[in-house]
Amino acid sequence: MAFPVHRAAAGVRRDPGSVAQALATAFPPSPGVLPPVANGAYVNFSIEPGELVRSTLDLALGRGREYGHAPSLPTSVCVEHTSANPTGPFHVGRVRNAIIGDTLARILRASGAPVTTQYYVDDMGRQAAIITWIWSKPVSDWPEPIRADAAAPGAPEEKPDRRRGRPYPAASAFLKQHPEAAQEVAEVVRTVESGRPPPEHRRLAEEILGGMLASLARLGISFDEFVWESDLLRDGSVGRALDELRRAPHAVREENGAWAIDAATYGLPKESTHVVFERADRTSLYVARDVAYHLQKFARFGRAVDVLGQDHQLHARTLNALLTEIGAPLRPEYVIYQDITVPDGGRMSTRGGSAVWLDDLLDEAVDRARKEVLARREDLTPAEVEAIARAVASGAIRFHIVRVAPDKPVRFRWEEALSFEGRSGPFVQYAHARASSVLRKGGAETPPYPFDPSQLAGAEELGLVRIVSRFPRTVAYAARSAHVHAVAGYAHELADRFNRFYHAVPVLSSGPERASRIALVAAVRTTLANALGLLAVEPLDTM
Numbered sequence: 001m002a003f004p005v006h007r008a009a010a011g012v013r014r015d016p017g018s019v020a021q022a023l024a025t026a027f028p029p030s031p032g033v034l035p036p037v038a039n040g041a042y043v044n045f046s047i048e049p050g051e052l053v054r055s056t057l058d059l060a061l062g063r064g065r066e067y068g069h070a071p072s073l074p075t076s077v078c079v080e081h082t083s084a085n086p087t088g089p090f091h092v093g094r095v096r097n098a099i100i101g102d103t104l105a106r107i108l109r110a111s112g113a114p115v116t117t118q119y120y121v122d123d124m125g126r127q128a129a130i131i132t133w134i135w136s137k138p139v140s141d142w143p144e145p146i147r148a149d150a151a152a153p154g155a156p157e158e159k160p161d162r163r164r165g166r167p168y169p170a171a172s173a174f175l176k177q178h179p180e181a182a183q184e185v186a187e188v189v190r191t192v193e194s195g196r197p198p199p200e201h202r203r204l205a206e207e208i209l210g211g212m213l214a215s216l217a218r219l220g221i222s223f224d225e226f227v228w229e230s231d232l233l234r235d236g237s238v239g240r241a242l243d244e245l246r247r248a249p250h251a252v253r254e255e256n257g258a259w260a261i262d263a264a265t266y267g268l269p270k271e272s273t274h275v276v277f278e279r280a281d282r283t284s285l286y287v288a289r290d291v292a293y294h295l296q297k298f299a300r301f302g303r304a305v306d307v308l309g310q311d312h313q314l315h316a317r318t319l320n321a322l323l324t325e326i327g328a329p330l331r332p333e334y335v336i337y338q339d340i341t342v343p344d345g346g347r348m349s350t351r352g353g354s355a356v357w358l359d360d361l362l363d364e365a366v367d368r369a370r371k372e373v374l375a376r377r378e379d380l381t382p383a384e385v386e387a388i389a390r391a392v393a394s395g396a397i398r399f400h401i402v403r404v405a406p407d408k409p410v411r412f413r414w415e416e417a418l419s420f421e422g423r424s425g426p427f428v429q430y431a432h433a434r435a436s437s438v439l440r441k442g443g444a445e446t447p448p449y450p451f452d453p454s455q456l457a458g459a460e461e462l463g464l465v466r467i468v469s470r471f472p473r474t475v476a477y478a479a480r481s482a483h484v485h486a487v488a489g490y491a492h493e494l495a496d497r498f499n500r501f502y503h504a505v506p507v508l509s510s511g512p513e514r515a516s517r518i519a520l521v522a523a524v525r526t527t528l529a530n531a532l533g534l535l536a537v538e539p540l541d542t543m
Contacts, residue, residue, distance in 0.1 A: 088165020
């Protein structure tokens with residue numbers, strides 16, 4: 001730690017260098033800390049190397065799977081993420097939301113917070129209505145452009161999200177050119193908002209959502225709760241929110257009977273300051289239902305985190321304005337992320353049909369990972385190859401996406417995602433497998449791991465120990481800041497440093513240091529496994 005003395009020196013009107021020297025000289029001895037050293041206007045403190053080794057390895061080996069985890073906290077947290085409309089399969093662009101949200105929830109749990117993950121199912125908007133509109137007709141009655149583009153039968157085992165979602169892009173395009181059909185969809189929206197949805201409406205949404213969730217499960221992503229937008233209408237939550245919004249200080253009743261908030265004082269773009277929340281026919285708009293949803297969150301949780309794409313930033317600001325208007329007790333915290341692009345560039349869109357489906361991406365990842373494993377290992381059974389390939393594929397995609405800060409775009413590249421050498425999931429998994437191999441060959445797969453700090457005094461050992469010691473505060477930082485990429489960066493740094501140690505320092509063939517070096521490898525393996533667990537990347541023992 002470097003302690004700057006500039007302010008203190010100015011306060012006593014002395015030269016900073018002399019103040020630093022005086023402080024370093026006068027500082028009393030402290031157990032485990034080396035004598036401080038003055039360096040210009042700073043006093044530098046360092047922990048005694050042996051104490052660093054002892055305390056770090058005691059903590060990592062003693063806590064095991066709990067290393068990096070903090071004691072329980074009282075404030076409950078709701079993390080809402082993904083919340084993609086049930087209109088078809090997940091494309092790669094959507095999955096960044098799910099990976100960031102799931103990783104953040106895991107990190108928050110490790111930091112001690114009671115976490116509930118929620119998926120908000122928008123079954124009341126126009127997009128869900130399009131699905132109901134097209135599937136309420138026999139395929140033979142579909143408009144020809146939609147039938148020609150989307151009515152081809154799929155395989156018998158085709159997932160429901162793909163089968164039910166296939167006509168969506170063509171139907172969306174058709175409605176732009178045919179006002180009479182668009183009016184039919186608008187009527188479906190009205191019946192849903194009035195609380196009298198067509199009987200197949202919820203069933204279709206559940207069917208598609210089930211297929212979408214099966215895709216996410218392949219990445220280790222699941223949810224604690226599902227909040228259906230239509231349920232907020234039925235249980236009176238939307239009605240209560242509308243009552244509060246009508247009483248808000250800047251509520252305005254329009255000539256046609258609609259209600260709006262004049263949000264000119266909230267810093268929104270000029271064209272967005274008139275926020276209509278209730279139509280003249282007394283039906284609610286999406287923003288009002290989102291207010292109702294967040295009031296429900298605030299009643300149950302002490303902290304609410306929403307993971308949103310960059311194209312939802314204006315909605316987030318508008319929601320905050322309306323929550324302020326009604327005096328809501330909290331505000332959601334937002335994690336805003338940028339888009340994912342595929343190698344040939346461009347955003348992916350379900351409506352436009354320009355999407356790379358997540359299932360297809362995962363299938364290709366498994367195929368590529370299988371080839372990599374077979375090229376490296378000829379001694380594995382087919383079942384072992386398949387298990388490793390699936391773990392590597394899922395981990396490669398998750399790590400490749402989460403390693404980039406949310407506020408930066410991700411350009412998906414296979415050669416980077418599945419690299420066993422670069423900043424990738426397989427690279428970190430391989431380091432864990434290498435550590436496991438060392439322990440296996442050393443007959444030390446389970447504790448205890450006795451060690452002598454004095455035998456871990458080399459530069460490579462101490463460098464590795466320093467990184468292991470940083471894991472708990474890395475988790476705490478990521479939980480506090482929602483910078484989930486920090487954990488991925490940490491895992492890669494630890495894996496990289498361990499590989500350097502592995503090649504530079506003998507472990508199993510060493511002399512008196514053997515047991516202590518094995519203990520260090522065990523601490524590294526524990527820390528890598530815990531970091532990978534927060535990223536939902538499987539820590540493999542063999543690759």
